[in-house]
Amino acid sequence: MKSQHSLNLRPISPKLEPSYAPVWKRLGKWGGFAMLALIYFPLLWLILLSISQNPLGGIPGSFSLEHYRALFSNSAWHKPMLASLAIGVLVGLVCAVAATIIGRALPTLNSPGRVLFMFVVPLFVPGMSMGAALFILARAVLNLKLGFWSVALGHFVWAFPFALLIVLVVTVRFDHRLVEAGRDLGASNWRVFWDIEFPILMPGIVSAALFGFLMSFNEVMRSIFLRGTAETMPVWSWIQAAAQQSQVPIIFSLASLVLLVTLPLLCGVFWLLFARVGRS
Amino acid sequence: MNNGVVDPMLEIEDLVHCYGAVTALNHVSVSAAKGEFLTILGSSGSGKTTMLRVISGLEMPTSVRRLRIGGQDVAHLPAAKRNCTTVFQSYALFPHMNVVENVAYGLKIRKVNGPDALKEARRALAMVQLEGKADRRISQLSGGERQRVALARAVVTQPAVLLLDEPLGALDERLRQDMQIELMELQRSLGMTFVYITHSQEEALTMSDRVVLMSHGRIVQSGSPLDLFDRPESRFAAGFMGYENILEATLVAQDGTLGTVEFPGGLRIRGVVTADGLKVGGTVAIAIRAERISPVSAEAPESVEATLTNRIYRGKYTDVTVATGAGPLRLRSWHGVGSETEEIRRVGWNTTDAVIFAAQ
Numbered sequence: 001m002k003s004q005h006s007l008n009l010r011p012i013s014p015k016l017e018p019s020y021a022p023v024w025k026r027l028g029k030w031g032g033f034a035m036l037a038l039i040y041f042p043l044l045w046l047i048l049l050s051i052s053q054n055p056l057g058g059i060p061g062s063f064s065l066e067h068y069r070a071l072f073s074n075s076a077w078h079k080p081m082l083a084s085l086a087i088g089v090l091v092g093l094v095c096a097v098a099a100t101i102i103g104r105a106l107p108t109l110n111s112p113g114r115v116l117f118m119f120v121v122p123l124f125v126p127g128m129s130m131g132a133a134l135f136i137l138a139r140a141v142l143n144l145k146l147g148f149w150s151v152a153l154g155h156f157v158w159a160f161p162f163a164l165l166i167v168l169v170v171t172v173r174f175d176h177r178l179v180e181a182g183r184d185l186g187a188s189n190w191r192v193f194w195d196i197e198f199p200i201l202m203p204g205i206v207s208a209a210l211f212g213f214l215m216s217f218n219e220v221m222r223s224i225f226l227r228g229t230a231e232t233m234p235v236w237s238w239i240q241a242a243a244q245q246s247q248v249p250i251i252f253s254l255a256s257l258v259l260l261v262t263l264p265l266l267c268g269v270f271w272l273l274f275a276r277v278g279r280s
Numbered sequence: 281m282n283n284g285v286v287d288p289m290l291e292i293e294d295l296v297h298c299y300g301a302v303t304a305l306n307h308v309s310v311s312a313a314k315g316e317f318l319t320i321l322g323s324s325g326s327g328k329t330t331m332l333r334v335i336s337g338l339e340m341p342t343s344v345r346r347l348r349i350g351g352q353d354v355a356h357l358p359a360a361k362r363n364c365t366t367v368f369q370s371y372a373l374f375p376h377m378n379v380v381e382n383v384a385y386g387l388k389i390r391k392v393n394g395p396d397a398l399k400e401a402r403r404a405l406a407m408v409q410l411e412g413k414a415d416r417r418i419s420q421l422s423g424g425e426r427q428r429v430a431l432a433r434a435v436v437t438q439p440a441v442l443l444l445d446e447p448l449g450a451l452d453e454r455l456r457q458d459m460q461i462e463l464m465e466l467q468r469s470l471g472m473t474f475v476y477i478t479h480s481q482e483e484a485l486t487m488s489d490r491v492v493l494m495s496h497g498r499i500v501q502s503g504s505p506l507d508l509f510d511r512p513e514s515r516f517a518a519g520f521m522g523y524e525n526i527l528e529a530t531l532v533a534q535d536g537t538l539g540t541v542e543f544p545g546g547l548r549i550r551g552v553v554t555a556d557g558l559k560v561g562g563t564v565a566i567a568i569r570a571e572r573i574s575p576v577s578a579e580a581p582e583s584v585e586a587t588l589t590n591r592i593y594r595g596k597y598t599d600v601t602v603a604t605g606a607g608p609l610r611l612r613s614w615h616g617v618g619s620e621t622e623e624i625r626r627v628g629w630n631t632t633d634a635v636i637f638a639a640q
Binding site for chain 1 (some may be wrong): 334337338344358359360361365366368372373374375376385386390434435539542
């Protein structure tokens, strides 16, 4: 009996190691719920306050649409909103086209990693630095008058890396043998692109456009530097909110409306990119 | 090499293709007649796929004296303008189109109007027994079904030449054998010229009217499947076609195609000389298939003394190795044959089963 234990093997502990104790799983679950609440509760609260009589009181109650009525009878926000929409659409379109052209070329490079890295770095350059840099370039170096055009340019520089990454999701996966198959069946290069490559890349291109629009539509930091005297919608809201005027309640309504428009748009992007692309 | 083909659908003369410093095709000439099933056989790197890409126009050759498809000079035409289509190894079906749209694409490009193109495409799908799946997405099809869609898409435009690039490579054994038969039947019923690329000698022998064996960018031998199987003209061809016994000896006599070789121990064997220009007194190779050798008892005409050295049971057959005056020989006896377990003293074969060609 004794000789059998001469190796002195330690029995395997029936207890799990602390790293795999069940408490972590529970903590992960409840911590996750807490995070989700932290994200969505303020948004929901904002919407509730926007339909309350006294939003600045902080507690929703005696619901009415009076602030929405005030918002729609007020025309002060129309111009900034129109400017933001126009810049957003322009940035979205330019992003989609530029990201498609560059995103199709990038995977054919010998070492695309380094080039991609350089394209993606602006994601991590602080908005203040990028805004200030573009400001200096346009204002001091080129001596140009700032306005919507410089805001749009700043937004494009900001949104392009996102658009490129999104388009790369589809261009990297694109099977170039399909192009050969198209040519082999008699299609010209033009037809092959429009009949085969473009429809397959399309979810990524549309996503890039939508994302470019959203990035521009929400942008404040770069706009502050580059706007000159022009006002975009987020800048206008920020000025109104900071000024603590009686306008504030209608800002809540405006913010709620913007949220209700952008959230479905964002869901659309992810659906296009992951559900649609994944299926084919 | 293949001149004299009547009514040629494909003519290639003196084709050279280089990738940088690598010569993928080295002065190759091939032609295929109308309705012929031509197989280009070779291992990877033999240049067979390059040949296919040059024919289809996906690759422009470094130089070629003549390249014609259906009588039309296509040497300078892009792929889209050539009257040939390809069944790709990867199938390359368009994932965003359903089955019938894939098949109809070539017709759409040729400006066949919508309803006619779809009707034609459905007919092509019926030909490959897929009419019931016309409206499926490509991702819903099995490998074998994708294969058929690729085939239907390529034949629906009625090209002068259909190119097939190892189309059965991705299928499992059973399906591959069924598809071989189907492909042959389809080719006969369409009367279309097929140029089929494969590395499998079994596929080449089963389906082809003519086989072109390639190695290192050159044509090693071309002829009927039977020619390649029984009359290899070189050591490479014999090895590729599965000859288990290839032995070196000295050619001591040649009378027409009948040659006699002598081994160092003095043993003499007769065989069919398949190569030209062999010198009596020179070193040659003689090859015999394992399954053509069997144990013999009496003094059979073509036989040698043998001692059993090894016996490996392989299910359907048994591989036997014997030592002889010619060196070690492998023979194969089918399971159930009486000689399977008995003692072996002599092994023999028919004179026409031994082939003699240059040693290198």
